Amino acid sequence: MLDSTSPPQFDPGSFRDPDTRVFLHDGAVFRCLSSRALLDWNRLVSSEVYRRLTRDGALVATERVEDPSALPRLDGKWAGVLKHETVPVISYPYEWPFEMLKDAALLQLDVTLVALGDGMTLKDATPYNVQWFGTSPRFIDLGSFTQYEPGEPWAGYRQFCQQFLYPLLLQAYKDVPFHPWLRGSLEGIQAQHCRAMFSARDYLRPGVLTHVYLQAKAQTRYEDSNRDVKQDLRSAGFGAAMIKNNIKRLRRLVERLEWKPERSTWSEYTKEHSYEDDDLRRKSNFVRRVLAPRRWSLVWDIGCNTGTYSRLAAEHAEYVLALDADHLAVDRMYGALKREGNDTILPLLADVADPSPGLGWRGLERNPLGDRGAPDLILCLALIHHVVIGRNIQIAEFVAWLAGFGADVVVEFVGHGDPMVDKLLRNRSGQDIDYSAEALELALARHFKTTTHEALGSGSRTLYHAQSPHRQN
């Protein structure tokens, strides 16, 4: 454990801006500030910008640490320390559905616009500076605020396009999912690559001609130029009013973007699922019986779909991660939770067979999903047949992976005869797939302390609650 004589272990993902760095200490989040960044902070905290953004709940709650003597030893480079409110679970834009990325983009634009209104600006414009408290986005990088120098262009414009606007445009106009792209490149989508995805007809769609086509052209034209563009803009009288005009128009553009696919595999699930009403009641009661005896700190609902059981879990948990691999299902769930004002369920796009890995510099800049919030209960309802039959992951492997979290699990086994299981098996005849309740029970017995189960009335489904040997009741 660190004490005041040890240097802090900086977050490996906070190195980009040399004027501020983040570290964790005793479960709390701290940010070191250079003397320059401390000046910016002092300016910010006494400004109308800060008062207004705090009133609107746009910023993560932050305070200056007046006496850092109890913190790890900081070298002379650092002139001050801030303490931030802890985000329940860190998430990344390649895990957000369309509407979440859109709301994060609007927050980024609003924060920048408010800052410019009071002589400040932001150093960057990246979705990694936005985090979620359920469905409420907060801007977390207080070190990004700095004084606006007259004549300066908006430093984050290109980054905003690459990491917010192009992903949203591609999803809205072309139905191209942005998640593999953002996961494949932390810098986002380059203008020329985005341009290559659009046809000449698309140039008529709002934003494409200017922010995509012209930007790609301009970047190519000036790529190797030695021209001092900043100086040219300054002497030509460029100013904050022009940035504000650009941001206001970008805001209108983003606000009007809509992604409207007609349906996906799971978006109609509640209308089409293969449950008898009595089975549904018994399933809910089983899950309730597991949840009710205690207060859970973090529940993962894997394969959450419309979030029925995430909502049940939220009644007995501090926080719930609602995970699903279907983009439209997660997008609709986010919309529903937002309308409900639910701030304890975080819906994320996640595929258990291909979860978010460590990414970026040394693979440590962005963390794997499992490292960002260890669950004490995992719900896997109507999921296992998709993992075992659909993705060829053996039952024993899947259960071992679940057991690795040290959490209790609720697993629903869906047997042969279920329409979805039969559908998954229809082209797999002759293949040796070890998919049976016995295989599941054997694997659960190997890794968990005790298991209780209940077969649902219609016969093809059984629910299991397996208690982790690592969890104290």
Next chain:
Amino acid sequence: MVLVSWLLAEVPAQAYLDPGSGSMLLQVLLGGFAAVGVIGKLYWHRVSSFFRKKDSSGQSMDPRAGA
């Protein structure tokens, strides 16, 4: 103390992010009505620097130059 604050305040804001030359110039076009004068000035600088370059190259051709 006041002097130190003033000196530090004079340190220019450090841009750790490269905004990209092309993207910076595009911001003039996206700046709306407020940017009309800036576009005019940028063009004027370009035209006048073009003629200045011509002048300076003309001088360098003068056999007496650099003698």
